[in-house]
Amino acid sequence: MIVRLSPFETVALAGRAMAAVTPERRIAAVIDRVAAATGKQGAGGRIFAAVDGADRPHIERMLSASTALVAFDRIIPAAKLEALVEAYAADPDVAGAEADDMMNVRSVPTDPDYAQQWNLSSPTVGINLPAAWDITTGAPTVVTAVLDTGYVPHADLVTNLLPGYDFLTSIAIGNNGHARGPDAIDPGNWVTREEAADRSSRFYNCDPRASTWHGTKVAGLIGATANNGMGIAGVNWYGKILPVRVLGKCGGPTSDVIDGLRWAAGIDVPGAPANPTPAKVINLSLGGKGRCGDEMQRAIDDVVARGTTVVVAAGNEGNQFGLDRPANCRGVIAVGSTDNTGRRAWDSNFGADVLLSAPGANVLSTSNTGSTSPQKDTVSADSGTSMAAPQVTGVVSLMLTVNPTLTPRRIAEILKQTARPAVGGAVQSCRARPAGAGILDAAAAVTAAARD
Numbered sequence: 001m002i003v004r005l006s007p008f009e010t011v012a013l014a015g016r017a018m019a020a021v022t023p024e025r026r027i028a029a030v031i032d033r034v035a036a037a038t039g040k041q042g043a044g045g046r047i048f049a050a051v052d053g054a055d056r057p058h059i060e061r062m063l064s065a066s067t068a069l070v071a072f073d074r075i076i077p078a079a080k081l082e083a084l085v086e087a088y089a090a091d092p093d094v095a096g097a098e099a100d101d102m103m104n105v106r107s108v109p110t111d112p113d114y115a116q117q118w119n120l121s122s123p124t125v126g127i128n129l130p131a132a133w134d135i136t137t138g139a140p141t142v143v144t145a146v147l148d149t150g151y152v153p154h155a156d157l158v159t160n161l162l163p164g165y166d167f168l169t170s171i172a173i174g175n176n177g178h179a180r181g182p183d184a185i186d187p188g189n190w191v192t193r194e195e196a197a198d199r200s201s202r203f204y205n206c207d208p209r210a211s212t213w214h215g216t217k218v219a220g221l222i223g224a225t226a227n228n229g230m231g232i233a234g235v236n237w238y239g240k241i242l243p244v245r246v247l248g249k250c251g252g253p254t255s256d257v258i259d260g261l262r263w264a265a266g267i268d269v270p271g272a273p274a275n276p277t278p279a280k281v282i283n284l285s286l287g288g289k290g291r292c293g294d295e296m297q298r299a300i301d302d303v304v305a306r307g308t309t310v311v312v313a314a315g316n317e318g319n320q321f322g323l324d325r326p327a328n329c330r331g332v333i334a335v336g337s338t339d340n341t342g343r344r345a346w347d348s349n350f351g352a353d354v355l356l357s358a359p360g361a362n363v364l365s366t367s368n369t370g371s372t373s374p375q376k377d378t379v380s381a382d383s384g385t386s387m388a389a390p391q392v393t394g395v396v397s398l399m400l401t402v403n404p405t406l407t408p409r410r411i412a413e414i415l416k417q418t419a420r421p422a423v424g425g426a427v428q429s430c431r432a433r434p435a436g437a438g439i440l441d442a443a444a445a446v447t448a449a450a451r452d
Contacts (some may be wrong), residue, residue: 001057001081003027003088005066006095026093027059027068034087057084069100108133109226109233113379117232118340119359119391123443125342127358127391128420129235131443132398135450137226138236141404142397144222145264145279146390147257148215148286150186150245152374154366156231157216157241160223162277164243167260172202173248180272184243186215190372191249206250210371215243217382218285220366221390222397231379232364235394235442239401242279247286257286257326258299261310265303278308280400283393284326285313285386292329304331309408311335311393313385314435320351328353333396333412336435337361337388342422343432348385350435355412356419357434360388395442399449406449414452418444 005026035057060071076084081099088097108114108130114121120129143162150166151157164184168174176187188211195203223241224234246252246260263269266278282303292300300310314336315324327334327349334353337345337360344350345361360383367380396411406414419438 001070001085001088002063002098002100003030003068003070003094004096005030005068006093007066023062023066023068024059027062027070030088030091030093031057031059031070034084034091038084038087066095109237111224111226111228111231111233113232113364116364119363120233120235124420125338125340125359125439127395127440127442128444129395129442132395132446133237135443135446136398136401138223138238138398139401140238140240142236142239142281142400143242143277143279144236144239144281144283144393144397145242145244146215146219146222146283146285147244147246147260147264148218148283149189149212149247150184150215151219151243152186152213152216152368152377154216154220154224154231154368154377156224156228156366156377156379157219159225159228160234160239160241161219162240162242164245165260165263165272165275166245167256167263167272168245168248168252169256170202170248170253173250173252174245175249182273184245186211186213186245186374188370188373189214189247189249203250211368211373213368213370213374214247214285214386215245217365217367217380218283218386218390219243220379221363221387222283222394224366231366231377235391236397236401239394239397240277242275242277251286251288254288254293254296257284258295261299261303265306265308267302267306278306280308280404281393281396282308282310283390284310284332285389287313287315287324287327289323290325291323292325296326297329300326300329300331304408307407309333309396309411311389311396313389314354315349316347316384316386317349318347319349322351322353324349324353331408333392333415334436335385335389335392335440337383337385338434338439342434342439344434345383345385347383348388348435354436356392356415356436356438356440358388358391358440360385363387363391392440395440395445398442398446402446402450403452406452410452411449414445414448415440418448420444 226233226237336357337348339361
């Protein structure tokens with residue numbers, strides 16, 4: 001209980017000059033008077049069993065010259081404490097008294113666009129994140145690498161960004177005028193119709209499109225800053241994001257992705273500087289057709305052996321044939337996507353390779369207004385397993401916040417065991433059933449991780 005004394009000059013106790021009385025002595029006198037008064041038997045019963053009993057309060061410490069923390073030797077029931085607060089507040093030498101209530105983190109962020117993040121907040125068709133935030137909102141000690149198109153310095157992201165690296169060897173694909181180097185900023189990955197139709201172009205037969213700002217969207221879902229008065233909230237409010245650029249115009253070669261994987265986990269890559277902030281989680285919202293491939297599998301094995309968890313988007317072809325790599329590689333956590341009804345998104349891959357799902361239909365994240373080069377910060381919705389995977393990645397980083405000893409294998413086991421089955425119970429249709437074990441449940445996963 002917090003007890004504040006009345007102003008010195010307004011009080012005269014027992015006719016004595018107050019100059020000789022210290023705040024500690026005044027508080028002690030208050031305790032004696034209230035104990036004597038509340039120890040008397042009355043219509044409402046005693047508050048104290050006895051003045052000198054086990055419930056007798058004492059000065060824990062002075063908070064300031066006129067305020068004290070008054071504590072008890074054992075827990076006081078709420079009703080009794082409320083009556084005590086009133087008794088202390090009524091003493092003539094007390095200006096105010098109140099319970100020393102517990103405070104906690106805000107489990108619901110105040111970001112203006114959070115209300116649209118159904119994928120995070122819903123306990124049925126979303127990932128049930130607010131209950132996980134009651135346990136932890138993350139920590140800067142957990143580094144998450146995003147292997148993607150790089151990033152734009154979005155105001156909702158920059159607080160949590162680490163210096164990354166650009167692993168694209170092709171200047172044309174990189175689209176930024178240089179090959180590999182310590183500049184992971186996304187210059188844009190647009191492809192014109194003329195480039196796509198020109199047989200002599202490096203981008204012949206690529207899909208004509210505006211710049212996607214894909215890496216920025218993925219990073220925002222994982223770690224956009226919360227409670228900063230702008231945009232959205234990421235899954236991990238304080239975790240650090242390491243941008244590793246491996247995609248540019250029309251994608252990126254497997255060899256660059258392999259180097260990026262190893263470097264992100266802190267494994268030496270020839271020609272690249274040592275990574276000073278190795279990641280404990282890596283997000284791969286990317287893929288290609290075919291089997292995993294020996295070199296990709298070796299890289300993933302190396303990364304996992306170092307204790308780094310690899311989360312991969314399952315792919316958006318709507319099939320179950322396991323032909324999307326690296327989602328079909330051994331040792332990764334492959335993530336399918338669901339819509340806002342809790343059903344499998346129509347384009348999400350499924351099958352034995354997929355461990356679990358997360359919302360991936362019209363998911364809001366950080367982006368940019370530029371159709372080619374970067375322009376202004378914005379938020380926009382996107383869809384696909386690329387948007388589902390980073391939510392799992394963010395929850396893995398929360399799990400590692402509460403239990404840094406978790407191995408990639410154990411993390412996968414917990415995610416599978418705690419995933420929620422289809423909305424409305426078991427369903428037989430592969431269209432209705434979320435891919436894998438069910439929908440990610442952040443609260444259940446973080447709780448299990450903390451107890452492990």
